[in-house]
Amino acid sequence: MDNYEKLGQMLLAIALFVALMGVILLVTGRARRRADLWQSLAFVAPALLLLIVGLVYPAIRTGYQSFFDRTSENFVGLDNYDFVFTNEAMITVLRNTAIWVFLTPLLSTFIGLVYAVLVDRSRVEAAAKAVIFLPMAISLVGASIIWKFVYEYRPDQQGIEQIGLLNQVLVWLGAEPRQFLIGEPWNTLFLIVIMVWVQAGFAMTVLAAAIKAIPADITEAAQLDGLTGVRMFRYITVPSIRPALVVVLTTIAIGTLKVFDIVRTMTGGQFGTSVISYEFYTQGFRTLNTGIASSLAVVLFVLVVPIVVYNVRQMRKAEYR
Amino acid sequence: MAMSSARKGWAAVGLAASVSLVLAACGGDDGDDDTAGGGDTGGGDADCAFAEDYGDLEGTQVSVYSTIVAPEDAPLEASFDTFEECTGMTVVYEGSDEFEAQLPVRIQGGSPPDLAIIPQPGLLATLVRDYDAVIPVPDDARANVEASFDAAWIDYGTVDGTYYGTPFGANVKSFVWYSPSAFEEAGYEIPETWDDLIALSDQIVADGGMPWCAGFGSGDATGWPGTDWVEEVMLRTAGIDVYRQWYEHEIPFNDPQVVEAFDTVGEILKNDQYVNGGLGDVSSIATTRFEDGGLPILQGQCWMHRQASFYQANWGDGVEVAEDGDVYAFYLPGIDPAQGNPVLGGGEFTAAFTERPEVQAFQTYLSSDHWHAERASKGNFVSANKTVPVDAYDSPVNQLSAEIIQDPEAAFGFDASDLMPAEVGTVAFWTGMVNWITGASTQETVDAIENAWP
Numbered sequence: 001m002d003n004y005e006k007l008g009q010m011l012l013a014i015a016l017f018v019a020l021m022g023v024i025l026l027v028t029g030r031a032r033r034r035a036d037l038w039q040s041l042a043f044v045a046p047a048l049l050l051l052i053v054g055l056v057y058p059a060i061r062t063g064y065q066s067f068f069d070r071t072s073e074n075f076v077g078l079d080n081y082d083f084v085f086t087n088e089a090m091i092t093v094l095r096n097t098a099i100w101v102f103l104t105p106l107l108s109t110f111i112g113l114v115y116a117v118l119v120d121r122s123r124v125e126a127a128a129k130a131v132i133f134l135p136m137a138i139s140l141v142g143a144s145i146i147w148k149f150v151y152e153y154r155p156d157q158q159g160i161e162q163i164g165l166l167n168q169v170l171v172w173l174g175a176e177p178r179q180f181l182i183g184e185p186w187n188t189l190f191l192i193v194i195m196v197w198v199q200a201g202f203a204m205t206v207l208a209a210a211i212k213a214i215p216a217d218i219t220e221a222a223q224l225d226g227l228t229g230v231r232m233f234r235y236i237t238v239p240s241i242r243p244a245l246v247v248v249l250t251t252i253a254i255g256t257l258k259v260f261d262i263v264r265t266m267t268g269g270q271f272g273t274s275v276i277s278y279e280f281y282t283q284g285f286r287t288l289n290t291g292i293a294s295s296l297a298v299v300l301f302v303l304v305v306p307i308v309v310y311n312v313r314q315m316r317k318a319e320y321r
Numbered sequence: 322m323a324m325s326s327a328r329k330g331w332a333a334v335g336l337a338a339s340v341s342l343v344l345a346a347c348g349g350d351d352g353d354d355d356t357a358g359g360g361d362t363g364g365g366d367a368d369c370a371f372a373e374d375y376g377d378l379e380g381t382q383v384s385v386y387s388t389i390v391a392p393e394d395a396p397l398e399a400s401f402d403t404f405e406e407c408t409g410m411t412v413v414y415e416g417s418d419e420f421e422a423q424l425p426v427r428i429q430g431g432s433p434p435d436l437a438i439i440p441q442p443g444l445l446a447t448l449v450r451d452y453d454a455v456i457p458v459p460d461d462a463r464a465n466v467e468a469s470f471d472a473a474w475i476d477y478g479t480v481d482g483t484y485y486g487t488p489f490g491a492n493v494k495s496f497v498w499y500s501p502s503a504f505e506e507a508g509y510e511i512p513e514t515w516d517d518l519i520a521l522s523d524q525i526v527a528d529g530g531m532p533w534c535a536g537f538g539s540g541d542a543t544g545w546p547g548t549d550w551v552e553e554v555m556l557r558t559a560g561i562d563v564y565r566q567w568y569e570h571e572i573p574f575n576d577p578q579v580v581e582a583f584d585t586v587g588e589i590l591k592n593d594q595y596v597n598g599g600l601g602d603v604s605s606i607a608t609t610r611f612e613d614g615g616l617p618i619l620q621g622q623c624w625m626h627r628q629a630s631f632y633q634a635n636w637g638d639g640v641e642v643a644e645d646g647d648v649y650a651f652y653l654p655g656i657d658p659a660q661g662n663p664v665l666g667g668g669e670f671t672a673a674f675t676e677r678p679e680v681q682a683f684q685t686y687l688s689s690d691h692w693h694a695e696r697a698s699k700g701n702f703v704s705a706n707k708t709v710p711v712d713a714y715d716s717p718v719n720q721l722s723a724e725i726i727q728d729p730e731a732a733f734g735f736d737a738s739d740l741m742p743a744e745v746g747t748v749a750f751w752t753g754m755v756n757w758i759t760g761a762s763t764q765e766t767v768d769a770i771e772n773a774w775p
Contacts, residue, residue, distance in 0.1 A: 071452075089769075153608065154601070155599070155601035155602065155605065157622075160599065160622075181608060182604055182608065267543075268541035268542070269541065270607070285422035286747050288451060
């Protein structure tokens with residue numbers, strides 16, 4: 001029975017699609033006068049349809065479900081949001097997310113920018129850029145596994161050798177090996193290092209290209225005026241590449257809000273390292289609590305929106321200039 | 322995607338044709354309640370007599386979904402062969418690491434598997450209560466379970482008074498792994514009581530060794546080995562009745578009896594003198610992968626490791642697991658003589674999501690003595706089925722497990738975290754154990770878990 005129903009639904013969907021396309025083609029064929037409008041609509045419609053089905057509808061549904069209980073049956077008002085913002089474990093999650101979003105873009109962009117300036121027009125530029133860009137080619141799970149080995153801990157005992165890079169360095173320096181992934185809140189910083197390691201390459205590439213695009217007459221004029229070194233960087237380079245900087249910062253910030261792979265691979269959200277996007281998964285797929293999972297997704301969405309808006313506005317400004 | 326759903330469509334047409342036939346066969350099947358006994362006497366490998374009870378299943382197909390992936394899925398699938406050959410039914414098996422997350426998704430998406438092998442009764446209860454997706458166990462299957470299993474196994478598969486899950490495999494957790502040769506060399510005896518166990522631990526410390534090693538790490542399930550420790554001790558200090566009240570939340574999670582159990586575990590796991598042999602200090606328990614938790618025994622850096630029967634797969638090639646071999650396990654002794662020698666264990670359950678006759682027939686078969694004997698003969702399996710002789714199991718540890726499960730005197734406690742609601746059993750209890758082992762006090766821990774109870 002169920003299978004018939006699904007078969008029917010599939011046929012219905014195909015029929016609907018064919019009918020819709022037929023209507024569009026018919027209308028575009030007839031309405032010559034507004035050909036422009038209809039034609040562009042015909043091109044946009046499929047994409048729009050997919051967006052509505054695949055993005056807008058689920059988003060609205062998620063928002064709706066966030067006001068309902070775990071099975072989306074009973075209306076619970078703001079209870080889910082109350083839980084997200086008052087439960088102790090959830091506050092740790094929100095705090096970690098804040099640390100991630102604040103530190104990762106700043107550190108990655110800073111490192112990428114300084115690196116781009118330092119290697120710009122140097123003899124080893126290509127090789128140096130390749131080195132920092134390589135981590136970009138690794139998936140976040142792969143990067144996490146690499147760093148898991150870097151942080152790996154073995155006790156300081158007779159007959160036991162360190163297999164973690166960092167702890168081996170500590171032992172060489174005469175210090176005790178330590179458990180990098182346990183102590184709160186430092187462990188979150190050790191996880192952020194991974195994201196920075198991956199994203200700095202992206203920042204460097206975009207910013208290096210922007211630096212190359214600064215018109216030579218500007219830098220020459222500045223040099224004639226006596227600007228060198230750090231002041232050159234501060235007053236000429238940075239203002240000139242401001243649009244690129246904003247794009248890099250916001251892109252990394254959005255990516256960071258969605259960080260899931262690193263947390264799951266490194267700690268499984270234990271030791272107080274969970275973030276919203278991981279907690280969303282835990283609530284949605286482990287405790288099967290659709291209500292709280294949806295409200296976490298909404299919180300995540302609300303946090304991303306201002307960054308996207310800012311990004312778009314800056315881009316527009318740059319275009320008008 | 323399109324291919325597979327189209328194929329399903331055709332399969333459905335085929336099925337519909339055979340449904341009426343099979344229905345008739347099933348109708349005639351109702352009378353014989355002693356199916357189980359009859360099937361068992363068949364015995365012989367190629368003997369298809371047992372299959373006659375299941376009616377005409379020629380050309381039908383049943384999908385089975387579970388957590389069991391390669392390489393453990395090979396003996397499992399092999400255990401279906403006889404039934405497939407004798408009935409002409411096809412089993413479409415699929416194992417997944419993401420089973421617990423994917424099963425609800427598939428149910429909500431309208432394409433559940435026909436049968437799922439569910440490792441936690443708590444998940445079964447959620448699927449029943451939240452999704453209303455599980456089909457009650459057919460009467461013949463229930464009769465099979467009643468005939469050959471301890472009555473408690475009916476309870477584990479029952480949700481709100483209706484019976485939904487038939488027992489599949491089982492495992493015993495109350496084992497302490499050790500090295501027989503190392504024990505003999507050092508002159509240590511296998512402890513018979515908890516006091517002996519502690520005395521032995523102290524003796525090892527006095528001789529300059531580290532008695533215990535442990536690891537709670539298990540990806541995003543990190544912490545579960547810790548819950549087993551607490552459950553073992555709860556059974557031994559508070560007894561099976563309080564244990565039941567505990568997982569059914571008739572007593573709060575921060576009840577003094579639970580605190581006592583945590584603290585008793587802490588005497589071993591939070592004792593710097595006792596742990597964590599070859600792996601670090603107490604906090605290293607939290608980050609050590611559970612697969613690695615017992616391995617220092619092989620290097621002589623640790624002496625004892627409490628872990629379930631399935632840990633035998635982790636010792637690696639060339640390590641002989643036997644009473645006179647490289648490693649073996651002894652029973653974790655009781656604490657309070659009044660509570661006897663309880664056993665902690667776990668198991669999986671078969672639940673159906675569609676009501677087609679062939680699905681019901683196959684669920685019934687999976688609960689029969691015939692299948693459990695068949696599965697045991699393929700190795701790497703323990704069943705709670707009492708008709709399977711102990712020497713049918715392949716390894717010494719599995720034989721010991723079966724012996725312990727079949728002992729009518731032993732109070733068998735099912736893994737409590739698997740019976741608790743998911744918010745506790747798969748999140749708060751796990752996180753609680755991790756925080757507890759990395760420094761949180763017992764009271765903080767049990768209060769936090771109690772607060773997370775839905």
